[in-house]
Amino acid sequence: MKKKPTLKQILIISFLFGIVLPAFSFSAFMVVFFSKKMEKEVVGRNFLLTESLAGEIDLFMAEPERIIAHISNSIDSGLVAPKSVDQYLQHTIECYQYFESIQVLDRDGVVAFAAPGSKDIIGNSVLTGSFKNFIRLGDEEKKHYFSPAFYSIFSHKTTMAISYRIGEKVFIGYLNLQFMQRIINRINIVDGDAFVLDKAGIVIAHNNIKGLEGRQYFSEQRIRGNRKSSHPRTYNFIRDGVPFLGCFQYAANGNMIVVLAQPESVIFDSVTVLKYYALFGLIAMLFLVLLFGVGILLIIIRPLNRLVVKTHDVARGDYSIEHERTGYRELETIWKNYEEMIRSVKSREDDLRWTQNYLRSIFNAQDSILVALLENGEIVQFNDAALEYVGKKEEHIKKRYFWDVFPFLKHRKKEILQSIDIRNASFHFDILFTEGESRYFSVNCYPIHFEKQQGALIRIDDVTEGKRQESQLLQMHKMETIGTLAGGFAHDMNNIMTGIMGTLSLMDMQMQAGHSITPQKLKQYVDIMSETGERASDILQQLLSISRGHKVSLSSFNLAEVIKNVVSIFRNTLDKSISLTVDFAKENALVMADKGQIEQVLLNLCVNGAHAMTIMRPDGAKWGGVLGIRLTRSSAQKDPEIEGEGEYWKLEISDTGIGMDHDLMQKIFDPFFTTKKKGEGTGLGLSMVYTIVTKHEGFLKVDSHPGEGTRISLFLPSCVKSESLSTEVEDRNLVYPRGEGLILVIDDEKVMVDIAKDILIGCGYNVITSQSATEGLALYSRKWRTVKAVLLDMSMPEISGRDLFRKMKEINSDVKVLLASGFQKDKRVLELLNEGVKGFVQKPITFTKLAHAIDAVINE
């Protein structure tokens, strides 16, 4: 960009062109104007002098004319006798000494009379040849003619002849030009020339005798040709390198020119002096003007420079104010205003800083990790929690991308950036980060739109502890629910045990009675016991499923199966006064959810519904009612209760219990809010239901009327395809894989050891067993080379299955262990699987399950 001029430059240029130049030009013009005027006056004065001189010359030349005419008339008229003419002429030249000679010529041009008289002259013939032309004889009678200057044969000096003719006589007077010289000499002229030119331009009189030498010639044309002066009769010329100025004037008598010439330096001496004074004055004025200008510039620029310096200081953040005395009011005002502005800015900046610090404090006071991002994901702001979490210095966070600083957000990068880009509303998600120690993070993203800047504020909360507590509460509530269900379980288990115990007692009785049991009967008994055992296993499995504390594990499954499971558990726990109706669609109601949590929700809602119709009824009121479970496909088009888009499965649990009023409905999802009596409820049930459903991107609708009952509708997003929907069906056809080799079975339960041994032998394997972990380890250490696989119980009194595995691994890093446990595939199991355990089989074990599991381990 073109650099703009500074104020100083503008002022200097303005000063130079606005003041100095005009002042200088005007002064110079005035000097030149007055000089010219004075020169003109001086020239005029010289010309006056020349005119005066010419007048004198005129007078001088008029006298000889008069005398010659007088002499001529006197002689011609006979007043002077011929014999006295010579004497008369002699007398005349004595009286009038401007004549050096007077001659009278006869008609032949012969000198008849002359004074001074001389035989050398008298009788000479002079009226012929060039002399005649020279003095123009005979042109006109009684008229004076002047010859050009010539050398006198009498005086050998320059002379002029004046001729006058009367009749045939010609009177010639030779002028003594010394008299003219005297006139010239009277002129007191400094260093200059005053001279007279004859009509031929020859110098005939000169104030300097040297000027007469050599009959110098000045033609009028040359004089006029050199005219440079404004005056019509002045001219300039150079002599010996010195410029001269001359004035000339005609003297009428004799056609002579009078010239007055002086060196210009002399003529214009006064003008030159004036010029010098004027020049000096001009320079002095310029100096003063410059001085004044510099002073003004200093007065203007210096305070402005200080102001500029101050603005730089302020720009750098130095708000210290020192009052400046500027010298003029405007700048003083600017300073005052500027100081006021600085104070104001400082105050605002203090306020701003305070606000920033305050906001920063608030920002930092948050336990949550807060990170502000630009639209490209670059971190621009963060709080102390973020710094503490990252454990690095500020420079390692600032201006870096959030996914580099928080690696657990890497796979959410696209989602976060998109939300910034499309200015999406804030959103939330939970993340399990399992690098080292597993941690849960709750991440909230709030898009920020500030003026034209886009970005986002990300809040990250470590909710690991909350999750743990939540899990504990949930477990607590589950235990509570199990407690509630305990009666039902006991009933079921009693029935099952009755089946087993009854059959066994029947067999025992028959054996004690000495009766033999036919193979058909034995097969019937075994089937009864097997069936009842499986039934017991299912019940326990379901109970275990409900009671276990497990991680959220999303999978797609059929909601109908959940309903069946829950109903199967719950049915027997219902008060007999309650009738249960279940209605669900025949199609697969696939949802993507945590199966256990959904079971928990359904169970809670069923329990609450049952309680509303029994224990929560007022004392004395009749118990009973209808508990309805209904599962239907629903969508926004079909159901006005659905606000969003998409397909949902609607699970309705309705009761005909006591119902709720509107106020009560507002509180039912609050944690620890309960209308049950003390010891009957924790107040966490519905709160947990709400949490679980919303986490599954579902929602709840409650419709209740006091005395009429309550219907709670649970909406879960429909899942299109089943991903992990695999129903583990026991292969009852006893198709199992066979193998060979030595299998080591280690379990502290003898029954388990025996059953496993029999199954494995049945599958073609050789089996060695141990009921002690220590013994089992010793056994393995001896035979590890031949042991093909180890069936290891997870929980043993001496050494846990985990530790035992690790010790075996020390013996043989390729040891193939099939882990068995009554617990589900929990965290501990997963850890061991990660460490190298080849497989897991959940108790109770069956022939097929174990056969497949051990085959899979061996043939991995």
Added chain:
Amino acid sequence: MEINRPLLPTLFVIFLLVLSLFSSCTLSDPVTIGFSGTLTGKFAEAGISGRSGVLLAVEQVNRKGGIRGRKVKLLVHDDQNDPVRALRSDKEMIDRGAVAVIGHMSSTMSLAVLPLFNREKVLLISPAAGTRSLDDRDDYFVRVDCSSTEEVNVLTGFITGHQQISSIAFLYDISNNCYTSNYLKHCSAVLAEHNVVTKKVIAYDSRQEFSYYDLAEAVLASKADGLFILADPQDSALFCQQVRKIGSTVPLYLSSWAQGKSFLIYGGEAVEGVVLAHTYIPSEEGCHYDNFRTDFIERFNREPDFTALYAYDAAHILCEILKDGDDPVRLKERLIRISRFKGADGEFTINRFGDAQRNVRLITVRKGMFRELAE
């Protein structure tokens, strides 16, 4: 306040530029030449004419740009027909840097100052000194008029061939003795060879008081068949006046010294028919001469005479040889080397002794004008 730094250098540069502009106006040093002749007194006529001729030539050269860009500066001195003064003024001119001097207008003055020029090795170019004393001398003297020797030869040839005289008388001015006495001797000798007897010789000094009439009467008393006058134009004219006034009709012979304007002014009827020998006839028309005459009249408002013409030629010759440098010692070499020059009235040569070779002719006065004598 800070001074606006870029302004000072700018002003300084402008100052230097202006200074250099003024400095560049300084011209090269001029070439100085001198002129010395009699500008006052009785013999001033030739000196003034000579000065005018030189002045015209110098002005013309300077108008054309000078000599190789250098202007010609002319120093003019009046020798007042005084040898001492002539020496002093010539020395002064040489000291002032004159590379050559044009002058003097008389043989006497030229001979008087020649030792100075030979010593200083400065060229002296005379437009009019015709004495035969300067013939064939290898010195620093150069003349553009021919020597009187040739004049004498032509004139005596005419006298002896056409005039049928047996005796002659001489009247001569000893104020220019170097010229007149040599002329007289030579002429007398030549005439004697042709049996023309010199009956009377009268010398006079024009610087002293004398009577033209008495001298004329005295010389005519010899009854010689012819009279030879060796004097300046005025004296020659007045002697002619006296001769005719006395009633003598003897043929009158003159030296070229008399060929001046005042001879015609003062001579009147008395000078009609006089005979002299010279190279210059002003009434002749010619291309070069017309140009010179026009320029001269325009400049000086009068007719030029032969001294003006030869001084003009001398100045042009000098300027010509100065074109190859102004070393005074080398000037004569260049002049001799060139030898042939174009004068205002025609070409002429200068021999190795610096003497001009021109065509000498017989001249008479007819109707108040110098004209070539039709033989």
